[in-house]
Amino acid sequence: MMGRMARTGSGARGVLASLALLVCLTVAACTTDQPTEPSPSTPGSAALRVRTVHVAGSLDADAQAEAEAAVGDVLSGYVVRAFLGDYPREDFVGAFESFTGNLARDGVRDLDVLTANRLGSAETVHATRLDADLSFLVDGSDTVGATAAVRFEFEATVDGEEQPFGLRGRLMLMNDDDTWSVYGYDVKTDSGEAVQAGVTS
């Protein structure tokens, strides 16, 4: 199902919401260092693995689990809208729903790096690896923000050919009154666009 369904428009929004929920459910069960098995309902697609690798300040186990889940929700929503869904598709700008205002503007500018926009004509896209290592900043009892060191890998089917691509780097998140949003990114993507070059030896 994940990466292989629905379209644009309101129907597609419903599907994307379902996909986000599905990834979220996976994330909620994934607050340890152990990778989570792919959901049975997403055959062939990796689940998002979120783990806390560093806490600056002090965070008890419950608060850490809560923060991981909240950040996981944001990341899963982004991954689904930016890379998965039903292909071919065009609605990649929706990926920035959890980005702050100015960052969403920059995200549109960087659409080809931050989403699978360039592969919108693919037949399918599915995730092969979705890892996020979280570093939290805690001031007293307030979880101020986090950096997610992400490594997302995907495989697109384009003209019947498998084409791997990925995104890695950092997503910066802040917590404002228990609402988490992405305020920064520093990422690179392997575009997956093969460049054929002839060489004689």
Added chain:
Amino acid sequence: MRNLRHVVRGILLLALMALVVPGAAVRPTTLSLSRVQTAKSVDFDDGVVWVLVLGRDDEDHTDTIELLAFDGETGAASGIGIPRDSWVRLPKGKARINEAWSQGGGEQGGAELAARTVGELVGVDPHFVLVTGFEGFLAMSEEVGEVEVHSPRAFTTDQGLAVRRGPNRFDAEQALDFASSRDNLQDDFARMANNQALLLGYLRSLQAHEEDKGFMEDVTLAALGGLETDLAPTDLYRLAQAVTQVDPNRVTGCLVTGTPFTTGAGAQVIRADKPLAQRLGRDADRDATLDPDCQG
């Protein structure tokens, strides 16, 4: 967006094959290359952001007064150094500008008076004020780790550290010694230039480690403890991340100069060149850059 395109696979291998397989039959080989693109952005403030950085001594004199401008969008940044001995009007009468913070009562009141006083001199209103004392500076520096500083000159610090012209590596204590030393310098402008060199060194250190997991969080936590600021923790965190967008090759620094004179009470002070200060302020306010000749 920084769009960097790299050939990431195959080239070295094929080059090696071409070199080590002499006499191989001439036949076409197909390379499958891919493109890597990068993107970086931090949502802080639009346009040029002005930050007043004050370093105070144990007597609450802010002997380091640096007005920094940066533009995260363009990666440009500049620093305007203000002489601590600038003779200005404060609520209790004429005094050195480095007394503004303490005359304002320190903390929020001191920051506001210092910002207003520097703002009047340079003609811009700082958006944020960051104040640190020796202990706060050391705590933050220790978190960042060793810093490489390109000293504008060779000299011996007040603690006897031999600094060479060009690159030097300092730990936290040495960095503080470098920043605060004045005994063996020609004048206080030389110390101000050293402070700018140190800030640039810390910028490079931040950028060198920003991808280390937890580094920016640890540095920000140290800053939360080591800085006195009206910035909310979330905003300080974002500011720290935003600063890493600055391109060290697009950083310029200038000093507000002035004319030394002795007051009626015998204090040796400086009449700061206000027209120059305001030209520099206008210059940096446009795009966070300064003319290399520092004439505004």
